[in-house]
Amino acid sequence: MQTIDVASSSHTYTITVGKQLRLSPYKYLPDNFPRKKNRLLILADETVASYYLEDVRTAYAEKLPVHTYVLPVGEEMKSFSGYEELLSACLQTGLDRESAIIALGGGVIGDLAGFVAATYMRGISLVQMPTTLLAHDSSIGGKTGINHPEGKNLIGAFHQPEAVIYDIEMLDTLPKKEWLCGFGEMIKHGYIADPQLLEQLKQLNQCAALTISDKLLASSIAVKKEIVHEDEREQGIRAYLNFGHTLAHALEQTAGYGMLTHGEAVVNGMVFALYVGRRLGYDGPDAAEELRWLRAFGYSFTPLKQMDSARILQAMKHDKKNRGGSVRYVVLADAQQPIIVTLDDEQLLTYMDAFKKEMEVT
Numbered sequence: 580m581q582t583i584d585v586a587s588s589s590h591t592y593t594i595t596v597g598k599q600l601r602l603s604p605y606k607y608l609p610d611n612f613p614r615k616k617n618r619l620l621i622l623a624d625e626t627v628a629s630y631y632l633e634d635v636r637t638a639y640a641e642k643l644p645v646h647t648y649v650l651p652v653g654e655e656m657k658s659f660s661g662y663e664e665l666l667s668a669c670l671q672t673g674l675d676r677e678s679a680i681i682a683l684g685g686g687v688i689g690d691l692a693g694f695v696a697a698t699y700m701r702g703i704s705l706v707q708m709p710t711t712l713l714a715h716d717s718s719i720g721g722k723t724g725i726n727h728p729e730g731k732n733l734i735g736a737f738h739q740p741e742a743v744i745y746d747i748e749m750l751d752t753l754p755k756k757e758w759l760c761g762f763g764e765m766i767k768h769g770y771i772a773d774p775q776l777l778e779q780l781k782q783l784n785q786c787a788a789l790t791i792s793d794k795l796l797a798s799s800i801a802v803k804k805e806i807v808h809e810d811e812r813e814q815g816i817r818a819y820l821n822f823g824h825t826l827a828h829a830l831e832q833t834a835g836y837g838m839l840t841h842g843e844a845v846v847n848g849m850v851f852a853l854y855v856g857r858r859l860g861y862d863g864p865d866a867a868e869e870l871r872w873l874r875a876f877g878y879s880f881t882p883l884k885q886m887d888s889a890r891i892l893q894a895m896k897h898d899k900k901n902r903g904g905s906v907r908y909v910v911l912a913d914a915q916q917p918i919i920v921t922l923d924d925e926q927l928l929t930y931m932d933a934f935k936k937e938m939e940v941t
């Protein structure tokens with residue numbers, strides 16, 4: 580078992596990573612948690628609920644009244660309607676300011692339940708219990724939110740959890756597609772900050788990759804933790820965690836939410852960002868070379884090949900990193916040296932079109 584403390588402006592919380600934690604969650608919460616709360620609402624999607632909700636409900640019910648609410652699966656739930664549905668569930672359950680929400684699930688439940696916790700009665704306690712590999716990223720750092728039809732994560736709040744309880748035994752039931760999705764964010768952490776992590780991920784035999792070593796997971800969590808610790812509200816370096824995301828979010832929005840996994844979209848976005856970096860004259864990794872190992876690892880680059888440059892540009896215009904109408908893009912000045920550059924529309928269109936042509940010969 581590993582524990583990592585994350586200091587935020589409101590409080591310090593602990594991330595605990597281990598097996599079977601879901602069976603005794605109180606051990607991993609702040610000591611005063613059961614005394615200070617009057618009831619809990621556990622939120623999960625249908626798939627996660629079918630595997631783990633009963634274990635988690637029973638464990639929490641040892642000390643507090645527990646309610647549960649189960650949502651349909653998918654990114655579509657990170658929407659105004661999903662948000663409204665959960666707020667109504669909070670009201671019907673009688674949650675008040677001494678209650679807490681337990682987000683049991685992947686990044687969709689984490690972001691959505693987190694935003695409900697951030698805004699219900701102007702904010703109540705949140706515990707993150709991640710169940711996907713991707714959620715080693717989404718459960719840390721307090722970004723919560725929902726999508727707008729015009730763009731990903733455009734509505735949200737920073738709301739730090741009381742604890743992150745990561746029972747990695749739950750990853751045993753994760754399908755291959757979701758492993759690939761989660762590896763996407765680990766690869767991102769490697770590209771922006773940790774060469775050893777990146778190298779070890781490259782060495783993984785993709786076929787055997789439906790598992791994760793404690794060491795690799797810890798390295799990836801460490802990258803996220805260090806950055807959010809230094810820049811909780813994305814005033815500066817936290818934007819580096821958005822490497823690959825300007826295009827990823829545009830691809831997700833234009834394809835229709837839920838059509839691509841977030842991690843696969845990020846991998847597509849990172850390869851394009853590497854290409855942009857080189858076109859600007861920087862010395863980061865070569866996009867074509869990286870694309871080869873990423874393809875062998877299992878990623879599809881069809882989204883990049885098929886992107887409609889004009890629509891993608893429009894979607895990028897809503898990115899939260901933009902200032903004064905200009906698109907700000909994370910590229911690598913060199914290996915593990917992210918920087919932000921400002922790109923004009925012509926440049927972006929030129930790079931997207933050129934990249935698609937070059938992809939055809941790769």
Ligand SMILES: NC(=O)c1ccc[n+]([C@@H]2O[C@H](COP(=O)([O-])OP(=O)(O)OC[C@H]3O[C@@H](n4cnc5c(N)ncnc54)[C@H](O)[C@@H]3O)[C@@H](O)[C@H]2O)c1
Pocket residue numbers: 624625626627630652653654657684685686687688690710711712713714716717718719720721722723732749750751752753754757760764840841842
């Ligand atoms: N807040 C952040 O910092 C942050 C970071 C990265 C991604 N995100 C967001 O996270 C979301 C993606 O999260 P995700 O990839 O975890 O998606 P998800 O929550 O939809 O989970 C993916 C799929 O796996 C299933 N699943 C979850 N846990 C399982 C388990 N243990 N066993 C079997 N099946 C399981 C789910 O039912 C779903 O079908 C996106 O909306 C993205 O924008 C947020």
Ligand SMILES: O=C(O)C(=O)C[C@@H](O)[C@H](O)[C@H](O)COP(=O)(O)O
Pocket residue numbers: 716720722731732764813817818820821824899
């Ligand atoms: O924690 C962050 O900061 C990140 O950017 C992590 C990303 O992996 C994540 O997808 C995040 O939700 C994107 O943030 P957004 O501000 O672009 O919505």
Ligand SMILES: [Zn+2]
Pocket residue numbers: 764824841845
């Ligand atoms: Zn992401």
